[in-house]
């Protein structure tokens with residue numbers, strides 16, 4: 001059997017997305033069909049539409065989602081129909097070298113659904129990050145479903161599926177932020193703000209938010225920044241040093257993805273401090289730094305894919321903290337929109353008006 005559902009498709013480079021009917025197959029072995037309840041609009045969806053990721057149009061966009069398992073394929077026991085799940089793009093294989101070494105968060109053979117979703121004329125769709133959740137239903141690998149407490153709001157929970165997890169994880173997993181640390185976050189969109197929230201969760205004493213937009217600095221305060229710096233109005237490296245007794249921060253998280261902000265992060269950390277790059281650069285970007293400074297300043301220069309998260313470990317824990325009132329995921333939901341408003345949400349994202357627009361079904 002197949003399912004005909006409405007979905008948001010990007011048909012060609014730079015062209016506005018369109019609302020289409022797509023065909024979703026019933027789940028086969030190792031697969032689950034998920035009825036989507038909410039899906040956030042992430043910068044990466046826009047990257048796909050602009051042809052910035054690859055040329056495999058048409059794309060089925062959307063990947064920050066939560067929903068309910070409708071049916072599962074033969075032999076599936078990990079999730080069952082009725083389970084409330086957050087979708088992830090790190091369904092670990094358990095067999096690659098990283099998994100076998102006990103580091104599944106670096107798995108390099110992650111699973112997606114084997115069967116293809118298609119347009120009504122049979123054209124195969126490429127689901128964004130192997131998910132494709134701007135759709136009433138989507139087909140994923142079972143490992144892409146992480147069961148969490150049904151009491152959580154779907155709009156908030158779904159955000160853990162990508163950007164918010166990337167930010168929180170950049171602080172708590174990659175950056176190893178600890179109690180009493182000083183942390184600076186450069187770029188306070190959804191990802192940077194999540195890094196701020198993560199730093200607070202980990203017990204950081206000083207959390208400095210840096211952005212070029214005062215509106216973003218206001219929301220950064222709401223999610224836990226103790227200080228803010230508008231880097232249009234002065235040198236952010238100097239400002240961060242001043243706020244940290246002249247030393248620089250223990251951990252600086254770059255959540256923009258540009259060489260100039262990376263350099264700021266590099267010089268705004270204390271000696272032997274850590275830089276975490278979670279912002280995603282484009283292929284033409286280059287970084288130039290004195291190698292002596294890389295050596296002389298010591299410490300660690302790291303990048304963070306998906307916050308080095310392990311969905312089965314991190315999602316249920318973070319949802320529990322959310323339900324206890326210790327992690328305000330609702331603060332990341334700027335607005336809820338309908339499925340046909342994704343294009344408008346891209347414009348608002350571009351204008352810096354939102355942390356996250358979330359499609360609710």
Ligand SMILES: NC(=O)c1ccc[n+]([C@@H]2O[C@H](COP(=O)([O-])OP(=O)(O)OC[C@H]3O[C@@H](n4cnc5c(N)ncnc54)[C@H](O)[C@@H]3O)[C@@H](O)[C@H]2O)c1
Pocket residue numbers: 042043044162163166186187188189190191192210211212213216231255256257261277278279280281304305306307349352354355
């Ligand atoms: N590593 C991962 O796994 C992962 C996952 C999701 C997103 N991302 C990436 O994280 C980055 C941020 O994503 P987002 O959703 O928060 O985007 P966003 O557009 O909402 O936020 C970017 C923020 O950076 C600010 N900014 C822009 N230029 C700046 C500058 N020169 N100095 C200081 N601030 C500046 C903007 O004002 C904005 O607040 C993107 O590059 C995105 O692709 C990475």
Ligand SMILES: [Zn+2]
Pocket residue numbers: 092093094095096097098099100104106107108109110
């Ligand atoms: Zn693996």
Ligand SMILES: [Zn+2]
Pocket residue numbers: 042043044045063064162163
């Ligand atoms: Zn994303």
